[in-house]
Each structure stands twice: as structure tokens, then as C-alpha cells.
Amino acid sequence: MEKVFDSNDFPARDALSAWAEATADAVMPTSFKLIGTDIFRGWVTTMPLGAVQVSAMAYSSYLTRRTPRLIRASDPEILAFGVTSGSHVIEQNRNRAALRPSDLLLFESSRPFETYADGGCILIQFPRTLLPISPRHIDELICRPLPGDQGMGRLLTSFLTHLTEDSTSYTPHDAARLGTIGLDLVTATLAHFLERESGIPADSRQRVLYMRITSFIERHLGDTALTAGEIAAAHHISVRSLHRLFHQHGVTVRSWIRGQRLEHCRRDLADPLKRHVPIQAIAAGWGFPHPADFTRAFRTLHGITPSDYRNQAHHHGTQAGTPS
Known part of the structure; x- marks a missing residue:
């Protein structure tokens, strides 16, 4: 921003x-x-x-x-x-x-x-x-309050909030893609309130479905029993369609879930407010019930153990906050 x-x-x-x-x-x-x-x-x-x-x-x-x-x-x-x-x-x-x-x-x-x-x-x-x-249908929603804390409204609100809080520097290609996603979400949200979802272009529906599913997964990352079948059923699609959707984005369902769990663990390990929370508790909270499995997965991804990563992150944070 x-x-x-x-x-x-x-x-x-x-x-x-x-x-x-x-x-x-x-x-x-x-x-x-x-x-x-x-x-x-x-x-x-x-x-x-x-x-x-x-x-x-x-x-x-x-x-x-x-x-x-x-x-x-x-x-x-x-x-x-x-x-x-x-x-x-x-x-x-x-x-x-x-x-x-x-x-x-x-x-x-x-x-x-x-x-x-x-x-x-x-x-x-x-x-x-x-x-x-x-335009006739758009006019039906002009200046009418719509809930932003549930369903499609919550998904759009989360997208906008994340963009304004994210410090990432985006390339022009990233920006154009985010603009497309934002417009897809607006279209889907308005179509939902108009009860005209069937009128959304097919490619927009697919992009919005992917965002709905990934948002659902993020809310359930701590559930170790989360399966592709449960995810598919919650969105009224087949498991095969679910796998095909993720394949279109260059990932598998399993690898996406694992990546998100590891990223949330990494953030918590670097958070000074959580420095006294046991590593095992952080891992379990994000869907890694077995400490050895978490340590191995974290080290494979980051080339360092979770405990060493936490120590380095807090050491650098302390140095950054020390007056010169």
C-alpha cells in the first residue's frame, strides 16, 4: 500500500x-x-x-x-x-x-x-x-448494507483486509492478477446477494471456488483429521474435481495444506509474543501432532530446526530493538 x-x-x-x-x-x-x-x-x-x-x-x-x-x-x-x-x-x-x-x-x-x-x-x-x-441488477444493490462477516461477504472482506495489511512488494503481473481476483470476488459477492450465481462467467466461478476452498482450509488447519473428502463435501464437489482444481494452480491439496501449516508455525515461532509457547504446542495447534514429523518437515523446508529458527528470529529481533 x-x-x-x-x-x-x-x-x-x-x-x-x-x-x-x-x-x-x-x-x-x-x-x-x-x-x-x-x-x-x-x-x-x-x-x-x-x-x-x-x-x-x-x-x-x-x-x-x-x-x-x-x-x-x-x-x-x-x-x-x-x-x-x-x-x-x-x-x-x-x-x-x-x-x-x-x-x-x-x-x-x-x-x-x-x-x-x-x-x-x-x-x-x-x-x-x-x-x-x-446495470439493472447492480442498481438493486446500490446503497444497501450487505453483511461482510459471513459467506461471500466474509471472503471479500478477508481478501481486502489481507491486501491492506500485507507488506509484500508485488510485481506488475502480481498486481494485475490480484485485481482479477478482487473483481471475481466482488462479482461473486454481488451475484450471491442477487441470487444470480449462475450468471457468473465460468472462469470467474472457478477462481472464486478456489479461494473459498483455500479460505475454508485455513480455518481448519489445526484439524489433523482434515481430508480431501471432507473439503470436497463442504463445497459440494467431488474429490476428483477438488484435485483437478488445485492442479490448475500448480499444487496438490496435500502439499498446499502442509505448506500453510508450516508457514503458520514459522510465523508463530518468530512472534516475540509467543516465545514462551512450547514448540510442540505451536506445531500441534497447526496440525502437526507428532513433534518429530514437524521438525523433519520444517528442517526440510527451511534448512534449520524449529528451535534454531526461533532462537535466530528472536536474537535478530532483540538486536533490531536495541538502541545504537
Whole structure:
């Protein structure tokens, strides 16, 4: 994520106007009025993903409007779909939505809207023409709160949250691929709420199915009894179809599960807050009930034993935190 704006970089008297300018470029032009304060605090980061963009932002209380005049002056003709935190009330397309934290909301740049906002949001935005759903059906969901903590909504929310928290540097190829995945998830989520899943293009359905399955597996990594049959049954497909789906992504079901378990173990071993948790307990928690099997698998992958890896990680962390 690239920082676009931080109110700490501006004098207090200039922060709101700088915010308006930054969000006009990053999202769309709107007007702002502070509520209950004379000092604006907020920040915006963005991640371009080809024709798609993900933005994360936080802000103090304000009222924002996108007026017909602003639309005539500049309309990128985009849809924005986002998950909110804090308190938000938005009116657009003759609908009024009072959002709870974790609610998803779809809105567009080509119609006026008015929003009371206090908190933050993560947005994925894209040209309306890229969404393979008819405009008539899209209009049914404009400015209607949708649950982001269950089903397809949770999968989209997890994807957006992971992108904004991940410090990985992506190549242009990675970015384009992530943009495709994001648009697939938006399409599947909206089609789900419209009960029109059958209208999603076949390749998009396959990519979303893969993400649904890998998300399911990640939630059950600690289950040592997790099998391909159980995974397939939970997603109403055959075991053969499951293996074929993973083969299309260059991995087997078993190797993907094993890789994820080892990666979660590695993160926990390097976490200073878990330095006193026994290695055996960490391994068992991620699906390795036999210490010898875990040690062997970890050493094969990383060329070092789990205990040595933990010692090195904490030693380097201590050095990094020591004043020079």
C-alpha cells in the first residue's frame, strides 16, 4: 500500500483541504464539512491493481457530498465496494443506509450521494463496465448494507483486509492478477446477494471456488483429521474435481495444506509474543501432532530446526530493538 495522505504531514488549518484534494485523485471528487471539530485527522493508502484499485482510509467525523456539479466536472464512472468500520450513514439512488461495522456497501461515482462518516473503510473500486452483471441488477444493490462477516461477504472482506495489511512488494503481473481476483470476488459477492450465481462467467466461478476452498482450509488447519473428502463435501464437489482444481494452480491439496501449516508455525515461532509457547504446542495447534514429523518437515523446508529458527528470529529481533 502506498501512502497518499496523512494529516500529520500538514498544518491543522490545511489538513481538510489537502484531504479533499488527495481523495479526489485517489477515489473521486467530493466536498467535505467537519462535524464537531475544527481539526481534521485522517490518512489514505492505495494499491493500484491494473484497472482495479484498493484503498484504505481512516478519518474523523465529517459530512461529504458528491453533487451533480462535481459529477459533471469529473466522473470516472466507477463502482466502489467497501467494508466499513466506525459509524456511517449514506444516501444514494433513493436509498439510505445506516451501516454497522463490518457491513459492505456498493456505491457509484455517477450519481449524487451524501455521507456522514466517522471511522474508516477499505474500498475496492473499478470501472462499472468491468462488472459482468447488468446495470439493472447492480442498481438493486446500490446503497444497501450487505453483511461482510459471513459467506461471500466474509471472503471479500478477508481478501481486502489481507491486501491492506500485507507488506509484500508485488510485481506488475502480481498486481494485475490480484485485481482479477478482487473483481471475481466482488462479482461473486454481488451475484450471491442477487441470487444470480449462475450468471457468473465460468472462469470467474472457478477462481472464486478456489479461494473459498483455500479460505475454508485455513480455518481448519489445526484439524489433523482434515481430508480431501471432507473439503470436497463442504463445497459440494467431488474429490476428483477438488484435485483437478488445485492442479490448475500448480499444487496438490496435500502439499498446499502442509505448506500453510508450516508457514503458520514459522510465523508463530518468530512472534516475540509467543516465545514462551512450547514448540510442540505451536506445531500441534497447526496440525502437526507428532513433534518429530514437524521438525523433519520444517528442517526440510527451511534448512534449520524449529528451535534454531526461533532462537535466530528472536536474537535478530532483540538486536533490531536495541538502541545504537
